[in-house]
Amino acid sequence: xxxxxxxxxxxxxxxxxxxxxxxxxxxxxxxxxxxxxxxxxxxxxxxxxxxxxxxxxxxxxxxxxxxxxxxxxxxxxxxxxxxxxxxxxxxxxxxxxxxxxxxxxxxxxxxxxxxxxxxxxxxxxxxxxxxxxxxxxxxxxxxxxxxxxxxxxxxxxxxxxxxxxxxxxxxxxxxxxxxxxxxxxxxxxxxxxxxxxxxxxxxxxxxxxxxxxxxxxxxxxxxxxxxxxxxxxxxxxxxxxxxxxxxxxxxxxxxxxxxxxxxxxxxxxxxxxxxxxxxxxxxxxxxxxxxxxxxxxxxxxxxxxxxxxxxxxxxxxxxxxxxxxxxxxxxxxxxxxxxxxxxxxxxxxxxxxxxxxxxxxxxxxxxxxxxxxxxxxxxxxxxxxxxxxxxxxxxxxxxxxxxxxxxxxxx
Numbered sequence: 372x373x374x375x376x377x378x379x380x381x382x383x384x385x386x387x388x389x390x391x392x393x394x395x396x397x398x399x400x401x402x403x404x405x406x407x408x409x410x411x412x413x414x415x416x417x418x419x420x421x422x423x424x425x426x427x428x429x430x431x432x433x434x435x436x437x438x439x440x441x442x443x444x445x446x447x448x449x450x451x452x453x454x455x456x457x458x459x460x461x462x463x464x465x466x467x468x469x470x471x472x473x474x475x476x477x478x479x480x481x482x483x484x485x486x487x488x489x490x491x492x493x494x495x496x497x498x499x500x501x502x503x504x505x506x507x508x509x510x511x512x513x514x515x516x517x518x519x520x521x522x523x524x525x526x527x528x529x530x531x532x533x534x535x536x537x538x539x540x541x542x543x544x545x546x547x548x549x550x551x552x553x554x555x556x557x558x559x560x561x562x563x564x565x566x567x568x569x570x571x572x573x574x575x576x577x578x579x580x581x582x583x584x585x586x587x588x589x590x591x592x593x594x595x596x597x598x599x600x601x602x603x604x605x606x607x608x609x610x611x612x613x614x615x616x617x618x619x620x621x622x623x624x625x626x627x628x629x630x631x632x633x634x635x636x637x638x639x640x641x642x643x644x645x646x647x648x649x650x651x652x653x654x655x656x657x658x659x660x661x662x663x664x665x666x667x668x669x670x671x672x673x674x675x676x677x678x679x680x681x682x683x684x685x686x687x688x689x690x691x692x693x694x695x696x697x698x699x700x701x702x703x704x705x706x707x708x709x710x711x712x713x714x715x716x717x718x719x720x721x722x723x724x725x726x727x728x729x730x731x732x733x734x735x736x737x738x739x740x741x742x743x744x745x746x747x748x749x750x751x752x753x754x755x756x757x758x759x760x761x762x763x764x765x766x767x768x769x770x771x772x773x774x775x776x777x778x779x780x781x782x
Contacts, residue, residue, distance in 0.1 A: 381408020399550035
């Protein structure tokens, strides 16, 4: 298999990460760090990460697993065995970052809680991700993305447009926003450790606690809760953000069009050939349009339905109205801007064929200056693919490695 981009050039080159996490929130965080150049060792249980079997699969790789674990190396340890615990201790002794999302207290019982690890590696940044937090009334409960969607308010913020009943998002929004928050927190902790002492650098790592619940509420709050921010003499509530927003149906497809500002509304009217609406008293201001949204839609929907999506997008763009085509999943790779940005990359996995996934969203250095260069993405590891190589790096002889494999402490 193509070697992972372990320690490749990037802003985090030289940073060593031990990824003990599973499923999405922790692994995606570690994957972002790997994309940025960190050397990430994914430590899996003998059963392997759950995402190896979620979705379409070839062997022990799914598209989901491959997208969030590329560029890592895989080491399988049975941490119930003392020999495996010794290997993990050696890895952590020279690591910069530990990422874990075990249930609260699980690593402490294995002897790898923050205090125990910091005692032999005080420079370690120890990221602990939990569902609800390490303490509190829900702390010990099992958690998945949809549970957090319910508790954090995501389901209520996205109700059924007709019945008003709460709906779950058909994407792992809580896991992924937790991963983004976690990656930023890790880099902030590394910066706090490594900046010069005269600028407040400590030279020490620290524990970083992150609850999926907290990350999701912070992400959701600004617009989804804007009627709940003022506590003293609150103003009259306004319609919930997005409550009146709908897609537009053209003759051959759908597009999104949002015109909150007066000049954008005027641009839309010109594009649709309805300039008389610009001065119509029902639509001359944002509050007026909000109140009369249904009347406006009733007038414009037949106009929009008479032409195709391309026709309207060209006219709207020419007038300066913000609009975009509704891409299906199948059609997304052919979108002109997606192709121009080289957002999606096809990577050849030996034995598996081509695998399509997005490149790292942020570009750094030379890549930012020359974005037309075709990005090269590393492969995700098979389960335990790098166990022998990692043990050799720790100084184990071939005989010792064979003994560990025979004992099933390492797979």
